[in-house]
Amino acid sequence: YACLLCTAVGGDPFGEEGVDVLLGDSDDAWLVKATSQKREDLLAKYKEFFSAATANEWNVLRTEAENKLKADLKVDNAGPRLGELFEDDIWETVSRKCLGCGACSYLCPTCYCFDLTDRKTGKGSEKIRRWDCCMFPLFTRHASGHNPRSIGAARLRQRIMHKFSYFMETYGVSSCVGCGRCVRRCPVNLDIREALTEVLAAGIPARK
Structure with a gap:
């Protein structure tokens, strides 16, 4: 599920707090990002299942996610x-x-x-x-x-x-x-x- 309201409640569509591995749906593939060295070491054990992702691929996903947000809505108060x-x-x-x-x-x-x-x-x-x-x-x-x-x-x-x-x-x-x-x-x-x-x-x- 995409983040549709997360910034309004203090979140981020690519927030890493409390996350072991960040996943991004890129249509025909999943982008995977480890959030710590421990997780990177774990993914390295299965490197045959992965290919390197580019920064641009992540940027495209971030732009798509941000475009879906209702940026002017804030609910703090x-x-x-x-x-x-x-x-x-x-x-x-x-x-x-x-x-x-x-x-x-x-x-x-x-x-x-x-x-x-x-x-x-x-x-x-x-x-x-x-x-x-x-x-x-x-x-x-x-x-x-x-x-x-x-x-x-x-x-x-x-x-x-x-x-x-x-x-x-x-x-x-x-x-x-x-x-x-x-x-x-x-x-x-x-x-x-x-x-x-x-x-x-x-x-x-x-x-x-």
Whole structure:
């Protein structure tokens, strides 16, 4: 997956932090770059599988990746602004085409919503934790039948607020890594970059 939002959350499409080997998809081949001497020594053991890559090949990939980025979008200080817009009608606008299918959450590397169910096992029972999705209508439904997020606008708002406000406030970093998986796989092309930009611009007069 290409980095589509990573620079907005402090990342880099070719960042090497925490990476053993950097891979670049060059259509008919993969470019491979070791990030330490230890990794270079490992790759050297399998040198028959590799041919030398040029700096220009890496530069082409970097240019292609940077051209896909929405460079003007920054989310470091988005939290307070999102909080101000919690009750704004903009959430209804940006959520209109969302199907609530959950593809974005299931593909997201940082989503961790789960549900707990009980299952009988002979004379006893066991509690099972299973993967769930906050974009599903039933995720927040209470035993009483009340659902605090019964409409799609409230669920999309929760997703965006969690990624760019709540998590940031608690841990000091965004819960979005900017990988772009949700953008690439949404069946109705609901682009979180465009949605976030539209929300943050709500109520701000357009420049003439």
